[in-house]
Amino acid sequence: MKDTFTPDTPVLHARGVSKFFPGTIALDDVELRLMPGEVHALLGENGAGKSTLIKCLTGAYRRDAGVMVLDGVEVEPGSTAESQQMGIGTVYQEVNLLPNLTVAENLFLGRQPTRWGFVARRRMNDQARDVLAGYGLHIDPAEPLTAYSVAIQQVVAIARAVEMSGKVLILDEPTASLDRDEVQLLFGVIRKVKARGLAVVFITHFLDQVFEISDRATVLRNGRVVGECLLSQVTQRDVVTMMLGRQLEARVKARDVGVAGQTLVQVQDFGRRGMIAPFSMAIHEGEVVGLAGLLGSGRTETANLLFGAVAADQGRITLRGQPIDINNPRDAVAHRFALCPEDRKVDGIVGDLSVRDNIILALQARQGWMRPIPRARIEEIAQSYVRALDIRLASLDMPIRLLSGGNQQKALLARWLATNPDFLILDEPTRGIDVGAHAEIIALIEQLRADGMALLVASSELEELVAYSTRVIVLRDRQQVSELTGDQITPDNIVNAIATEDA
Missing domain, CATH: 3.40.50.300 (P-loop containing nucleotide triphosphate hydrolases)
Incomplete structure (x- = not known):
């Protein structure tokens, strides 16, 4: 054609x-x-x-x-x-x-000039030098x-x-x-x-x-x-x-974000060079702090830093006013932190393990592998969260990779809720799931906040952040550029903060 x-x-x-x-x-x-x-x-x-x-x-x-x-x-x-x-x-x-290989060899790989059946290196280097000069690059192609x-x-x-x-x-x-x-x-x-x-x-x-x-x-x-x-x-x-994908007319949703309690986690000048600029924040009991920003803004880096998935190289963190060290996820779990990562298939679920084993994984890791949780207790915990979160499955024995995306996400939430966390970090908790599961997870976030848990939620879903966040921190180019509270929390204000170069 x-x-x-x-x-x-x-x-x-x-x-x-x-x-x-x-x-x-x-x-x-x-x-x-x-x-x-x-x-x-x-x-x-x-x-x-x-x-x-x-x-x-x-x-x-x-x-x-x-x-x-x-x-x-x-x-x-x-x-x-x-x-x-x-x-x-x-x-x-x-x-x-x-x-x-050399620069010239890479440039001409598979189409090297030859002489008598051998690579003509001098000619290849000369040609490479001319080609690269056309792109403003003057280097030795033989290096x-x-x-x-x-x-x-x-x-x-x-x-x-x-x-x-x-x-x-x-x-x-x-x-x-x-x-x-x-x-x-x-x-x-x-x-x-x-x-x-x-x-x-x-x-x-x-x-x-x-x-x-x-x-x-x-x-x-x-x-x-x-x-x-x-x-x-x-x-x-x-x-x-x-x-x-937001209609950005300025409005304030009827939000019931409750009253935040005592400060649970506080960080000061916390960061990692080359990854995210130092930031400070306080997160209270019974509060949802939203993280907004485009892909690459630093949402995931902030979540991983607070959980110890990547160690901070500057700043300090306190828990209920006491300094603590979070150098790795084991430290975080020991302090009753929990993280549901952005990419549940890569960093969250263990696809070939059963739903039951996935749910119990974090609790068993915190208790230590030398002290196995009794089988009857594992069954009780798994069944209780399947019922509480309405996880749709044929059997607890089935590999978790066979569940739908929404049910995988709920099983991942169950894993961390089983550890009875004080501080729950959720990175894109509703991405890639169906509408029904989406609504259930939003309702769960609101219930956990009402029960006094402290939550940090990174999401590109602005309507969600507006609906349940006590505060919204906006990131751009891996640094915090704005913090919105109360009536300031609207989709319009969030997008303005994201898009304004000197926000």
Whole structure:
């Protein structure tokens, strides 16, 4: 099939793209138009479908529906190698090159110039030097790749992808581990690639960078496109609104957040260099403190730091006024802290263990593996939480991976509630679950708060945070930028704090 192709036609046009996994619609009728000589930002929170879409475009996944037109011709790449041959190159955050080879060897891997059947190294190095100079990079290509910074390695990876492909360049979180000067080096290269007429896809969670380098954006939410826009015509607030999917009329919900009790946990200048800026907060009994912010803002880092999943290297923490050390999760559990992580499948459940074993896991770990909990008591605990949280299952013996997402989340909550925690940290507790389970977990959060528990809830669901939070702390670029209380807690105010550069 051949489309009519003009200079105003997208170099790549994917339309009607859908991808299904068991129990999940990952992409639903997605359209993406990539224009030549443009940087196109692909935006969305975790789970929005960005990675799945890229894998469909590059042949890592076979799409279940839709068409993909490249330079006016319908294509169907069956692998990443095949998509590269068609003209689509991809560079990931983790540089996909071979560190034990030289820069030139990486640049020409698989297509080295030869003479009499041997690699012509001098010619290869000369050609590599000329290619890299075209990207503003003047380095010795005979040096090992590891002799250079991550930023330079990214440039080498981009040069390889462009030289091999030459139509579309996909950059997946290329700036995540770069400092400001290195980002500017990379942006200079992206502008050179753009000037050569390539369509560049830029995936990042740094909105400032999106507006600095990108011309156009497509926003995904829950596997669907919710907007395409020219970035010169919108604000960061407009983009945040699309990403979070909120009607932002100013209003205050009728909220019953009760009265907070005594201070339970207090941190002062708590942080970790290179991970999150030092912060201070106090969390009281009978209080839900919400953490709001976009992907990469520091929500998960804050949760992990407080639980000891990552050790702080500065600041202090007190529990009921007494200094304590939280160097690892074992310390946290010993002080009756609990954490339900953002990615329950990777960091939460143990998929092949039974539902029963998953529920009892934290309690047994706190008691010590040399003091096993009696089988009858395990059964009693597991059954009581299955009833209390209405966990739908065929048997306590079934592997937890066979449960639905909502029931897995409730079983994970049961694990920590069985430890009778004083401080419960929830990271995206309602992500990826059905509407019924969603409502049940919200009701549980409100009940735990009413019972006097202290909770810290990180969520991208603004309506939820507004409904149950006593206070909302807003994060941006891995630092706290605002704290909202009382009538200040509205979706509109939260988004303004997220999107305002000098909040």
